[in-house]
Every structure is written in structure tokens, then in C-alpha cells.
Amino acid sequence: MQAAQAAAFDAAIAPYVAEARKSFPAAKSRFLQGLPADEAFFVTVQLKDAKGRSERVFIRVVEMRGTIVFGSIANDIFLVDGFKAGQKYSADQSEILDWLIAKPDGSEEGNFVGKFLDTYKP
16 A cells, blocks of 8 residues: 555646756756845755665755766755655756755745645645
8 A cells, every 4th residue: 555655646746846956957046146134045856775775865055066966965854764854865867856045034945845735634
């Protein structure tokens, strides 16, 4: 049953992942031009471990070169082995599932998948 649930979940978020990926180039451009010092840029990726388990996490972006995003894991890790909060991590932008720009007042831009998940009821 877990495989069916995972497939249903992936299908449910697919339109939001597509929206995030479509809008990512503009967000990337803003990051590269320099966000205000009190804003933070995050991307969501899926980590996988040697046992085949996976977990979606936020990466706080510190640099982008070409198609590679560099940063550190911004979540506590619960499912996958070999990763921890604060660990440096890099990913190709093709692996990005979502992005967000966090503002100091608690608001955010992007986070298409996350906003959908706030109301998702499987």
C-alpha cells in the first residue's frame, strides 16, 4: 500500500512541482542579483539513502553556479541515513521540486508545493 500512496502523493503534487520549476529561472535570477540581507532562498529536494528511503527537505541556498545549487540542509532528518540538519549539500537544479523566498515578516514567495500541502487531504 505504501507504493500506491507514494504514487498518489507524487501525482497530487505534480502540477505544483511543474509550476515551481517553470518559475524557478526568475527566482534564480533574483537570487543571483542579490536578495535583501534579511531574506533567505530555499529549494526543496528529495534526499535518498543507500537503503532506498527518501525524504523531502529544504536546502538553504548560499550559492548557484551554472545549474548547481549549493547550500545546507535546513530540516531535521527523520527517514534517511547519512544526512543531518546543517550539512552542506549541492544539487542540480533539475532535482528541485519547489523553491521559496522567506521574508522577515514570515511571508514567503514561491513554495507552491508547500502551500498545496497545507490543505492536502489524501
